[in-house]
Amino acid sequence: xxxxxxxxxxxxxxxxxxxxxxxxxxxxxxxxxxxxxxxxxxxxxxxxxxxxxxxxxxxxxxxxxxxxxxxxxxxxxxxxxxxxxxxxx
Numbered sequence: 001x002x003x004x005x006x007x008x009x010x011x012x013x014x015x016x017x018x019x020x021x022x023x024x025x026x027x028x029x030x031x032x033x034x035x036x037x038x039x040x041x042x043x044x045x046x047x048x049x050x051x052x053x054x055x056x057x058x059x060x061x062x063x064x065x066x067x068x069x070x071x072x073x074x075x076x077x078x079x080x081x082x083x084x085x086x087x088x089x
Contacts, residue, residue, distance in 0.1 A: 001041045001050060008051045009058055020054065027053035027072070034080045037087065045085075049075045 005020055006012075027050040028039055040046060049072060056068035079085045 001047060004047060005051055005054050009054060020058070023054045023057050024050055026057070031076060031079065034076050036076070036079050036085050038085045045075065045079060049079065 001024055002017060002020055005024060006014075006017070009020070011020075028041075028046075030053070031039060031046070031049060038046075052068045052071045052075065056062070056065045056072055062068075
């Protein structure tokens with residue numbers, strides 16, 4: 001997933017991979033804490049949620065951070081309410 005997130009952040013090098021991976025891990029943990037049990041990293045909705053989380057949290061001077069954070073929160077809520085994502089397999 002790190003390659004997809006790096007690309008969405010428009011980063012072509014690997015120097016920031018540790019920071020990016022920390023954000024990916026934090027996003028997945030936030031999803032899990034919200035009751036989302038299906039955290040398949042190949043699922044397009046999970047990828048999208050992680051990507052917008054990383055876009056919101058990456059960097060210090062991001063004028064779009066609030067918009068990306070709202071997008072993440074909305075997607076997290078929808079996933080948490082969806083039976084396919086919150087039911088135990």
